[in-house]
Amino acid sequence: MSIPASVNTNMSVLIVDDEPGMRSFLIKAMSKKFAVVESASTIAEAEALRVQGHFDVMIVDIRLPDRSGIEWHEALDDTERQSDIIFMTGYADMDVAIKALRAGATDFIMKPFHLEQMMTAVERCIEKRLLKRENFMLKRELSHGQSSTIIGSSNAITEVKQVIERVAPANAVVLIEGESGTGKELVARQLHQLSGRTGPFVPVNCGAIAPELLASELFGHVAGSFTGAKTSREGLFNFASGGTIFLDEIGEMPMNMQTALLRVLEQRAIRPVGSEKEVSIDVRVVAATNRLLVDEVEQGNFRRDLYYRLNVLNILIPPLRARPEDVVELTYHFTLQISQELGIKPVLWSHEDLEVLKQHEWPGNIRELKNMIERCILLGKPPAEYWKKTTTTNLSDNYGYPMSWTLKEVEKQHVTQVVTAHDGNKSAAARDLGVSRKTLDRKYKEWFGQDVDDNSEVAE
Known part of the structure; x- marks a missing residue:
C-alpha cells in the first residue's frame, strides 16, 4: 500500500x-x-x-x-x-x-x-483522518449543490475566464468582486480546480453565520471554551488544509473577526477558540463581496490593512446586464439542468421568449435568471407571458419593470416584491435573494428610513 x-x-x-x-x-x-x-x-x-x-x-x-x-x-x-x-x-x-x-x-x-x-x-x-474530512466536506458540497462551470462566451466573461487561468496557479489571496447573483462562488471553485491544490474547496458565507459563532466555525474550539462546547471541534480552516477556503460576503464580517483574519493571513496559523496554542495551516484564501470594500473602508466598516491584504489579486465579475449575449446560453443551461432534476423533457423556448429574456435588466443577475426559468417550467408559462412588450418599448408594468427606471428603482421594486411574496418574512426573502439578512435590513433602512421587522408593512 x-x-x-x-x-x-x-x-x-x-x-x-x-x-x-x-x-x-x-x-x-x-x-x-x-x-x-x-x-x-x-x-x-x-x-x-x-x-x-x-x-x-x-x-x-x-x-x-x-x-x-x-x-x-x-x-x-x-x-x-x-x-x-x-x-x-x-x-x-x-x-x-x-x-x-x-x-x-x-x-x-x-x-x-x-x-x-x-x-x-x-x-x-x-x-x-482524510476520510473524516472528506465525509464532512461531502455533506457540505451536497448541501450547496453547486455547479463548477462558468457559462458564457461574451467578451466580458471570456476575460474573466482568462484572468482565472492566469492567477489560479498562484497561492496568493484573491478578492472577487461583483453584484449578488453574478456567480462569485463559481469563479472561486474554478480558481481552486485550476490551482493544482490537492485539498478540498470549503465555501463559507460569512453573512449567514451568527457573529458570535463565526470564530468557532472558522478556527474551531476546545472543549469548555463556551457554553455548549462539550467537545473540541476542528474549524473550517482545518478542513480546508491543502486546499482553498472561500470566504463569501467578506464585507459582512464583524470587526473583531476582521482583526483575527488579518492575523491568520499574516501568520499562516489559526488559534482555536479557548486555546492558547496556534496551529499552522496550509490554506489558500479566496474572498468575495458584493459591496465596494473601498467605500466600506472609508466609512470605517472594514479594516484598511485587511482590505489591502485581501486585494492582492482582484477579479471583477460583470453583471448579467453587461453581457446580454450570455443570457441565451445560460437559459439553455438552466433549462436542461432543471428539466433533468424534475425528470421531464427539456422545454423548447420560442424566439420571442429568448428575446424577452435578453432585454430584461436582471437586477438579481444569474440567480434571478435561474429562478425565473424554474418558475416558467413549473408553472408551464413561457417568459413572454410574464414580460409582454408595449408599443412604448417599456416592459409591462404588471409583470416587469419600465425600461426608464434606474437600477436602484428596479432593485427596490424587486426586493420588496420578494419580501411581499414571503408575507413579509425578510429572513426567507434574503435566502431567495441570495443576500444576508443584515444586507436586507440595511437596504430597507436606506429606502424607508427605518428598520422594518419581519411581517410588518411598509407604506410607499
Whole structure:
C-alpha cells in the first residue's frame, strides 16, 4: 500500500526514539512522503515540539530515557490537538501492548519491523483522518449543490475566464468582486480546480453565520471554551488544509473577526477558540463581496490593512446586464439542468421568449435568471407571458419593470416584491435573494428610513 501523494503537504509526522539509527531510518522514509517530519529523543523534547505545532501522526518508542511513552499524558489526553499515536517497542510484552492501546494508541508495532509494516500503520492513520474530512466536506458540497462551470462566451466573461487561468496557479489571496447573483462562488471553485491544490474547496458565507459563532466555525474550539462546547471541534480552516477556503460576503464580517483574519493571513496559523496554542495551516484564501470594500473602508466598516491584504489579486465579475449575449446560453443551461432534476423533457423556448429574456435588466443577475426559468417550467408559462412588450418599448408594468427606471428603482421594486411574496418574512426573502439578512435590513433602512421587522408593512 502506498500513501497518496495528496498527503504530502497536508499531514505531519513526529518521531520519538532515543536510538539515533532508528530516528535516521524513519526520518529518511517519512520525508519521502511528508513535507513536515520532526524527531526527538526524549518525551521532554517531543512535548516541546508538539506544543509549537500540530502533528497528525506520532511514532513513539515506549521506553525512553526520561519516561515511558505510555506516560506521555500531555499528548494522550489532549482533546484539543488530537494525534494518532503509533507505539513501538523492542520488548515482546503483551501486557504493555494492551496498556498502550488502552492509553489511546492507534497501533502497536514490535521491533524489529519491516518499513512496509510501519508505512501501512501510518497509512491507516492518514486514511482515517482524510476520510473524516472528506465525509464532512461531502455533506457540505451536497448541501450547496453547486455547479463548477462558468457559462458564457461574451467578451466580458471570456476575460474573466482568462484572468482565472492566469492567477489560479498562484497561492496568493484573491478578492472577487461583483453584484449578488453574478456567480462569485463559481469563479472561486474554478480558481481552486485550476490551482493544482490537492485539498478540498470549503465555501463559507460569512453573512449567514451568527457573529458570535463565526470564530468557532472558522478556527474551531476546545472543549469548555463556551457554553455548549462539550467537545473540541476542528474549524473550517482545518478542513480546508491543502486546499482553498472561500470566504463569501467578506464585507459582512464583524470587526473583531476582521482583526483575527488579518492575523491568520499574516501568520499562516489559526488559534482555536479557548486555546492558547496556534496551529499552522496550509490554506489558500479566496474572498468575495458584493459591496465596494473601498467605500466600506472609508466609512470605517472594514479594516484598511485587511482590505489591502485581501486585494492582492482582484477579479471583477460583470453583471448579467453587461453581457446580454450570455443570457441565451445560460437559459439553455438552466433549462436542461432543471428539466433533468424534475425528470421531464427539456422545454423548447420560442424566439420571442429568448428575446424577452435578453432585454430584461436582471437586477438579481444569474440567480434571478435561474429562478425565473424554474418558475416558467413549473408553472408551464413561457417568459413572454410574464414580460409582454408595449408599443412604448417599456416592459409591462404588471409583470416587469419600465425600461426608464434606474437600477436602484428596479432593485427596490424587486426586493420588496420578494419580501411581499414571503408575507413579509425578510429572513426567507434574503435566502431567495441570495443576500444576508443584515444586507436586507440595511437596504430597507436606506429606502424607508427605518428598520422594518419581519411581517410588518411598509407604506410607499
